[in-house]
Amino acid sequence: MSEVDNSDERLRVLLQERARLLAFVERRVGSREMAEEILQEAFVRGVEKIAAVRDDESVVAWFYRLLRNAIIDRRRRHVATERVQSELAREWEALAEANEPDERERGEICTCMSGLVDTLKPEYESAIRTVDLGGGTVADLARANGISAGNAAVRLHRARQALGQRLRVTCGACAEHGCLDCGCRKSDERRVRAAT
The missing domain is CATH 1.10.1740.10 (RNA polymerase sigma factor, region 2, helix turn helix motif)
Incomplete structure (x- = not known):
């Protein structure tokens, strides 16, 4: 054979x-x-x-x-x-903790951002609200959405990028240069447009 x-x-x-x-x-x-x-x-x-x-x-x-x-x-x-993925999540946690604003800084964060969070995709909005605005962790975000910590870290990163892009479009130079004064002219113009 x-x-x-x-x-x-x-x-x-x-x-x-x-x-x-x-x-x-x-x-x-x-x-x-x-x-x-x-x-x-x-x-x-x-x-x-x-x-x-x-x-x-x-x-x-x-x-x-x-x-x-x-x-x-x-x-x-x-x-x-x-x-x-776990190592990536730990790195994201360490980075987030190192850059976490204190209570005084939280109060200074432009109110433009809060309104723009609502315009993000639902999973990005949830990520920003859970971690950045709610003080949660990447692990909390992962548990709440039934995903791995690595996927949650990636989702949070993409959500922050999307929010940053919205801020640059909406606030222009203020967002680029770190202006936290929501009393600026652009902010006043937006408030007037929103009220009418």
């Missing part, structure tokens, strides 16, 4: 075992969707290496070892991703 014929036969055997292989992975990862992904990746890797299986070795036993390694690799990647 040629190597190609042998590989085709081995692949046919694996495909016949697909349901059992999928069940094996699903029991270990707890998700049908993730199990499908892992099995598919393992089949791709397995097809490339199936010719190297020794004739005296069961192709099914060989593939189970391949699946175990694929599951371990997926877990390692997941743990590494979570670690990076």
Whole structure:
């Protein structure tokens, strides 16, 4: 039997075992969707290496070892991703705490900002109100929205960028140069426009 014929036969055997292989992975990862992904990746890797299986070795036993390694690799990647996201969240927390205004400064923050927060996307508004205006943490934001701390940190960063852009458009030079005087001419003009 040629190597190609042998590989085709081995692949046919694996495909016949697909349901059992999928069940094996699903029991270990707890998700049908993730199990499908892992099995598919393992089949791709397995097809490339199936010719190297020794004739005296069961192709099914060989593939189970391949699946175990694929599951371990997926877990390692997941743990590494979570670690990076947690570290990012800690860095954001430290940065936010270092730049946290005191009570006096909070009272001086331009009232323009408060009105502009309402114009942001709802998830950005929530991020600004939870962390910057409400004194919450990135972890609080993550819990409230059912997302990871890393995703919450990214959301807060994007919300701050969006708010900064709105402030620059609305307040012009005041926002660029750090003017906190809401009694400025632009602010007065906005109040008059809003009242009419």
